[in-house]
Structures are given as C-alpha cells and as structure tokens.
Amino acid sequence: MKSLRNSIRQSNRRSTFISIAIIFLWLAATAGFRRFTAPDEGRYAGVALEMIRSGDWLVPRLDGLPFFHKPPLFYWIGAASMSVFGVSEWPARLPSVLGATLAASALLMFARRWADGVSASVATVVLLTMPFFYVGAQFANLDMLVAGCIAATVLAAAHAALAKEHGGAWRRALALAFATAALGVLAKGLIGFVLPGAIFLAWCLVTGRFRAAWMLAWWPGWCIFLAMAAPWFVAMQVRYPAFYDYFVVTQHFRRFAAAGFNNAHPFWFYGPVIVGLTLPWIGWIGWQAVARRHSGHTSAATTASAAFSDVDWLMLVWFIVIVVFFSLPKSKLIGYVLPALPPLAWFIARALRATTPTRWMTSPKLQWTTGVAAVICVASVIVADRLGTPPGARLYLPAEERIAADDQVVMLDAYYYEIPFYWKLKHTVMVVSDWQDPALPLHDNWRNELSDAGRFEPARAATTLVNREDLPRVLCMPKRTWIVGSSASFLTSPWLLDQRFVPVAHNQEAAIWRFDGPQRPSAGCVAFGKPARPSTGDAS
Incomplete structure (x- = not known):
C-alpha cells in the first residue's frame, strides 16, 4: 500500500x-x-x-x-x-x-x-x-x-x-x-x-x-x-x-x-x-x-x-x-x-x-x-x-558604421531607451537638455526619470546630464561623437548643418550624426551660436 x-x-x-x-x-x-x-x-x-x-x-x-x-x-x-x-x-x-x-x-x-x-x-x-x-x-x-x-x-x-x-x-x-x-x-x-x-x-x-x-x-x-x-x-x-x-x-x-x-x-x-x-x-x-x-x-x-x-x-x-x-x-x-x-x-x-x-x-x-x-x-x-513601435520609428546604425569602445554618444533633447541595448554600448550616454528647468518635476516623462535618478548621485549626473551651454565642452574633445536626436534637431541646433557633422542614418522620428572631433581639445571647434528653445516631450 x-x-x-x-x-x-x-x-x-x-x-x-x-x-x-x-x-x-x-x-x-x-x-x-x-x-x-x-x-x-x-x-x-x-x-x-x-x-x-x-x-x-x-x-x-x-x-x-x-x-x-x-x-x-x-x-x-x-x-x-x-x-x-x-x-x-x-x-x-x-x-x-x-x-x-x-x-x-x-x-x-x-x-x-x-x-x-x-x-x-x-x-x-x-x-x-x-x-x-x-x-x-x-x-x-x-x-x-x-x-x-x-x-x-x-x-x-x-x-x-x-x-x-x-x-x-x-x-x-x-x-x-x-x-x-x-x-x-x-x-x-x-x-x-x-x-x-x-x-x-x-x-x-x-x-x-x-x-x-x-x-x-x-x-x-x-x-x-x-x-x-x-x-x-x-x-x-x-x-x-x-x-x-x-x-x-x-x-x-x-x-x-x-x-x-x-x-x-x-x-x-x-x-x-x-x-x-x-x-x-x-x-x-x-x-x-x-x-x-x-x-x-x-x-x-x-x-x-x-x-x-x-x-x-x-x-x-x-x-x-x-x-x-x-x-x-x-x-x-x-x-x-x-x-x-x-x-x-x-x-x-x-x-x-x-x-x-x-x-x-x-x-x-x-x-x-x-x-x-x-x-x-x-x-x-x-x-x-x-x-508597438512602428518600423519607421526604429533607429538603426548602418552596418558599415562601428562604435569604438572610447567613442561617446550624445542624445539631444531626448532619451532613446532602446539604443544602449541594441548598440551594445559599453559606456553611458550623455543627454543634452535644459536640466535646470523649474518645470521639469511637473512632467512625468524621460527628463523627470533621469533628473530624479541624478539626484541620488549628483557627481555622476554632472557628467551624464549635460546642459546645452556645456555642449561645446562635450563635443570639442579629441574623440569621435555619435549624436542622436529628432529628425528636425537641426532647427534647434543649426550647428548640425556644419559639414563635419556627417549624417549617418535617419527616419521619420530620429537621426544620427557622426562627428570625428578636433585633434585636441578646443572650446571653439564648432560655431554653436545661440540655440533655439527645444521641445522636451517624451522620446519613443
């Protein structure tokens, strides 16, 4: 039994x-x-x-x-x-x-x-x-x-x-x-x-x-x-x-x-x-x-x-x-x-x-x-x-382009969450926006998420969350930079029309530019001018 x-x-x-x-x-x-x-x-x-x-x-x-x-x-x-x-x-x-x-x-x-x-x-x-x-x-x-x-x-x-x-x-x-x-x-x-x-x-x-x-x-x-x-x-x-x-x-x-x-x-x-x-x-x-x-x-x-x-x-x-x-x-x-x-x-x-x-x-x-x-x-x-994400909104890096381990990636007025995953990035990206905006905590979006996260480690946030006026310091380093932003980013950032910023890929939502940078650090490597006020909506 x-x-x-x-x-x-x-x-x-x-x-x-x-x-x-x-x-x-x-x-x-x-x-x-x-x-x-x-x-x-x-x-x-x-x-x-x-x-x-x-x-x-x-x-x-x-x-x-x-x-x-x-x-x-x-x-x-x-x-x-x-x-x-x-x-x-x-x-x-x-x-x-x-x-x-x-x-x-x-x-x-x-x-x-x-x-x-x-x-x-x-x-x-x-x-x-x-x-x-x-x-x-x-x-x-x-x-x-x-x-x-x-x-x-x-x-x-x-x-x-x-x-x-x-x-x-x-x-x-x-x-x-x-x-x-x-x-x-x-x-x-x-x-x-x-x-x-x-x-x-x-x-x-x-x-x-x-x-x-x-x-x-x-x-x-x-x-x-x-x-x-x-x-x-x-x-x-x-x-x-x-x-x-x-x-x-x-x-x-x-x-x-x-x-x-x-x-x-x-x-x-x-x-x-x-x-x-x-x-x-x-x-x-x-x-x-x-x-x-x-x-x-x-x-x-x-x-x-x-x-x-x-x-x-x-x-x-x-x-x-x-x-x-x-x-x-x-x-x-x-x-x-x-x-x-x-x-x-x-x-x-x-x-x-x-x-x-x-x-x-x-x-x-x-x-x-x-x-x-x-x-x-x-x-x-x-x-x-x-x-879920229409094919026209996905951002692909062309096969002939390669991101080296010491390259830097900069996102303009947006954070594209899937890019670090699909690009298999080894380092964090720098995100450019108006991080001093007093209205930032009032909106439930990507800027609020990153700003909240930055408050726990301000020193790290200072190198990751970049204000627009600090952009020359970031781009004018002697290293290659990949810039990701909306397809209309050149309207608020006309310096992207400089021929040294090479368009790599674009679709109806976003675009990628490659900037090979100066041979040595230089604060005046790009004529930035006064940027227009950007949109701060959610990136998707």
Missing part, C-alpha cells in the same frame, strides 16, 4: 513537472520574435543590461544613474538571463515569461487539489491562450512578473487555509505564500504583499474563515518575508538617505493619489480593456448569461455548476480586489490588471462547464475556441511588433 502511494505521488510529480514545462515552452516560444516596444521594454531591459556592464547588481541604474522607480527583481533575472543566453530580446523577456509560468502553474496545481482535474486543466488552457495574458508574458516590463508573484501568494495562502481546515499539512504552503509575497515586493514594491494580503483577508471574511485570517500574522512567515525582502531596501536606505521618501512615499502613495502623471483614464477604463483583450474566451461568460435568461428550466447539472464553492468565492474576491484597486487612481496602464486574469480564466472555465455540462472537455466548441484563441495569441505578437 505504501509502495502504491509512493508510485502515485511520483506520477503526480512527473505530471506536474511536464505540465509546467509545457506551460513555459508555450509562453517562451515567440518571446524573441519581435524587437522591443519603445520606450518601456528598452527601459527595463536597459537597466538589466547596465547591471552586467557595470558589475553593480545591487543598484538598478538607468544610463548609469540610480533608478529607483521599481525594485530590482526583474533586473536581476534579466541580467542573469542575458549573462547566460546573450544580449537579445528573448533573455531580456525571460522575467515576464517566468512570471506568467508561475501564475499559470499555481492556478493549475491549486485547482487540481481543491476543485477537479478537468476544471483545472481547462482554466489553465483558457489563461494560457488569452491574448492579454500571452502578450503580457512576452513584454519586458514588471507587470507580469508581479502578477505571477501575486497569483502564487494568493493560491498558496488559500491552500494553507483549506489544508489546515481539512487536517492536512499547511505550514509549507503558508511559508511559500510569504516567500512569493517577498518576491512580489522585490518585483514591484508594496503591492506584492498588500494586494494578495487584502484578497486573502477579504476571502476569509466573506466565507466566514475568521480564524484563518490570523494566518497573516504567522511569525515564521514574517521571518521568511523580511529575510528575503528587507536586505535590499535596507542597503539602499543606508547608501542613499533619500531612498525611502522617493521609493515609498513618491513612487507608491503620491503616484497612486496624484493626477499629474501620464496615462490618465476614467474609472471604467479596465472594463473594455479586459473584455477586448480576452476575446474570444470572454464570450463564454456572456453566452452563459444569455443561456440562463432564455432557459425555461434549470437542469440539475446547471444548478450544481452554479453553486458557489470556496474556490469560486476566492476567485471572485480576487478579481474584484484587483480591478477596483487599479481603477481608483487616475493613472492607469493596461498591464496593471494582469493579476486579475487567473480568476477570470477560472470563471470562463466555469461558464464553459455550465453551458456544456456533458463531455465538455471534448466539446467541439471548446476545441474551436482554444484553436482560435491560440491563433489570436500568435497573431497578437506580430501585431505588437508592427504597432
């Missing part, structure tokens, strides 16, 4: 391992298919690349300056991945692929244990073939990584509560919940713990599990959480005394409450976003609602499927907390609600079962929907490649 139990346990482990491998391969298959979408992917991949280039894996850096918009987990994984697999899009997106794999695997294992294997498999397939989830898994930013951590935390904590009720082992699952919460905090800050904690607490209250709510106070879990999450934050506060105010107060509370940031949308913004980006699967919930309204009677199977279980309540609370939380602030990005997709996939699977109560796993409707959804997923990657 013991041998039989061991055999079943080994078989289950093998099945779980194979399932996770398939999940990962499906999500990773096209992760290297397209180039980066500017500016977000270039920004986050560039910070990870900076860790490799500088050897400083403790402080995230944007163009050599401390970048504390977000914690370091994404950058650590991306840097480690690129160190192993080389500098390209696929390893740079691996943190997002792993986050999605974690979310889907956690949903599969939890539902297998506390629902049934068929529902678990269908819900996982639905999640994996949602275009919203699939493309999010292959986008190099922090949203999918923290979504995976939140999903794993919620499901591990719920598993611990249910297991304890049934007299099973629960401490390992609860320890895992605290560990993944710590990873969530290292991925994107306080929401990595606050959101799954709020979901778990609300579920306990809704289902009358008042004692289970006290599991949030489990002291061994807090020891695990603090041991994993605290060291980096403490190290940054010790090294940069202004870190707490900037990272916690500004990036969490001020950004959540303020209305002056980009991407302002109405409260209902995520409704159409979720519906539109989860087609065709979301249609099954609508079909279920229509079927209920037009049905003259309710079958026993439908009644059974309609009864809410503990798992259903967990998924409902989970979905509502995520959507409402991110709908409250004025600033909204599409990827913020990625943590709401696993519970949505569960309810879509539930709707499928309600509308196809017999042999629903082999239903042609399910198979056709899966096939169409999978095709849309792959097509969405192609569309994202074309529309």
Whole structure:
C-alpha cells in the first residue's frame, strides 16, 4: 500500500513537472520574435543590461544613474538571463515569461487539489491562450512578473487555509505564500504583499474563515518575508538617505493619489480593456448569461455548476480586489490588471462547464475556441511588433558604421531607451537638455526619470546630464561623437548643418550624426551660436 502511494505521488510529480514545462515552452516560444516596444521594454531591459556592464547588481541604474522607480527583481533575472543566453530580446523577456509560468502553474496545481482535474486543466488552457495574458508574458516590463508573484501568494495562502481546515499539512504552503509575497515586493514594491494580503483577508471574511485570517500574522512567515525582502531596501536606505521618501512615499502613495502623471483614464477604463483583450474566451461568460435568461428550466447539472464553492468565492474576491484597486487612481496602464486574469480564466472555465455540462472537455466548441484563441495569441505578437513601435520609428546604425569602445554618444533633447541595448554600448550616454528647468518635476516623462535618478548621485549626473551651454565642452574633445536626436534637431541646433557633422542614418522620428572631433581639445571647434528653445516631450 505504501509502495502504491509512493508510485502515485511520483506520477503526480512527473505530471506536474511536464505540465509546467509545457506551460513555459508555450509562453517562451515567440518571446524573441519581435524587437522591443519603445520606450518601456528598452527601459527595463536597459537597466538589466547596465547591471552586467557595470558589475553593480545591487543598484538598478538607468544610463548609469540610480533608478529607483521599481525594485530590482526583474533586473536581476534579466541580467542573469542575458549573462547566460546573450544580449537579445528573448533573455531580456525571460522575467515576464517566468512570471506568467508561475501564475499559470499555481492556478493549475491549486485547482487540481481543491476543485477537479478537468476544471483545472481547462482554466489553465483558457489563461494560457488569452491574448492579454500571452502578450503580457512576452513584454519586458514588471507587470507580469508581479502578477505571477501575486497569483502564487494568493493560491498558496488559500491552500494553507483549506489544508489546515481539512487536517492536512499547511505550514509549507503558508511559508511559500510569504516567500512569493517577498518576491512580489522585490518585483514591484508594496503591492506584492498588500494586494494578495487584502484578497486573502477579504476571502476569509466573506466565507466566514475568521480564524484563518490570523494566518497573516504567522511569525515564521514574517521571518521568511523580511529575510528575503528587507536586505535590499535596507542597503539602499543606508547608501542613499533619500531612498525611502522617493521609493515609498513618491513612487507608491503620491503616484497612486496624484493626477499629474501620464496615462490618465476614467474609472471604467479596465472594463473594455479586459473584455477586448480576452476575446474570444470572454464570450463564454456572456453566452452563459444569455443561456440562463432564455432557459425555461434549470437542469440539475446547471444548478450544481452554479453553486458557489470556496474556490469560486476566492476567485471572485480576487478579481474584484484587483480591478477596483487599479481603477481608483487616475493613472492607469493596461498591464496593471494582469493579476486579475487567473480568476477570470477560472470563471470562463466555469461558464464553459455550465453551458456544456456533458463531455465538455471534448466539446467541439471548446476545441474551436482554444484553436482560435491560440491563433489570436500568435497573431497578437506580430501585431505588437508592427504597432508597438512602428518600423519607421526604429533607429538603426548602418552596418558599415562601428562604435569604438572610447567613442561617446550624445542624445539631444531626448532619451532613446532602446539604443544602449541594441548598440551594445559599453559606456553611458550623455543627454543634452535644459536640466535646470523649474518645470521639469511637473512632467512625468524621460527628463523627470533621469533628473530624479541624478539626484541620488549628483557627481555622476554632472557628467551624464549635460546642459546645452556645456555642449561645446562635450563635443570639442579629441574623440569621435555619435549624436542622436529628432529628425528636425537641426532647427534647434543649426550647428548640425556644419559639414563635419556627417549624417549617418535617419527616419521619420530620429537621426544620427557622426562627428570625428578636433585633434585636441578646443572650446571653439564648432560655431554653436545661440540655440533655439527645444521641445522636451517624451522620446519613443
């Protein structure tokens, strides 16, 4: 008997391992298919690349300056991945692929244990073939990584509560919940713990599990959480005394409450976003609602499927907390609600079962929907490649041009996040703008990011963030300079019309010039004149 139990346990482990491998391969298959979408992917991949280039894996850096918009987990994984697999899009997106794999695997294992294997498999397939989830898994930013951590935390904590009720082992699952919460905090800050904690607490209250709510106070879990999450934050506060105010107060509370940031949308913004980006699967919930309204009677199977279980309540609370939380602030990005997709996939699977109560796993409707959804997923990657950053907006360095290790790169009134990555630059670039502009902190753009970063290391910023009046000092050094700016930069910087500034490449958005420089330092090597006031909009 013991041998039989061991055999079943080994078989289950093998099945779980194979399932996770398939999940990962499906999500990773096209992760290297397209180039980066500017500016977000270039920004986050560039910070990870900076860790490799500088050897400083403790402080995230944007163009050599401390970048504390977000914690370091994404950058650590991306840097480690690129160190192993080389500098390209696929390893740079691996943190997002792993986050999605974690979310889907956690949903599969939890539902297998506390629902049934068929529902678990269908819900996982639905999640994996949602275009919203699939493309999010292959986008190099922090949203999918923290979504995976939140999903794993919620499901591990719920598993611990249910297991304890049934007299099973629960401490390992609860320890895992605290560990993944710590990873969530290292991925994107306080929401990595606050959101799954709020979901778990609300579920306990809704289902009358008042004692289970006290599991949030489990002291061994807090020891695990603090041991994993605290060291980096403490190290940054010790090294940069202004870190707490900037990272916690500004990036969490001020950004959540303020209305002056980009991407302002109405409260209902995520409704159409979720519906539109989860087609065709979301249609099954609508079909279920229509079927209920037009049905003259309710079958026993439908009644059974309609009864809410503990798992259903967990998924409902989970979905509502995520959507409402991110709908409250004025600033909204599409990827913020990625943590709401696993519970949505569960309810879509539930709707499928309600509308196809017999042999629903082999239903042609399910198979056709899966096939169409999978095709849309792959097509969405192609569309994202074309529309994310239009081909005419990409800036390529001609094959015959080579940037030497001691060349300097100067960007005029713009910061092109993807260029350090694609040009494989060994040094930081110098960015020319009006860095003394008193209105600079009022705008949520690239200048604000770099200016904020420069405040943590003013000496380094003085050599990286160049005011326009200091441009002669930069260009008149005896070294080659590559200048990147908008295609109309010569209107605000007429010295670019000097024949010594050789146009190298241009497109509808940007241009590159090469300046070979004087033989020796000379303050008057170029007739700069008085520049016109430049535009300070976002580079994309």
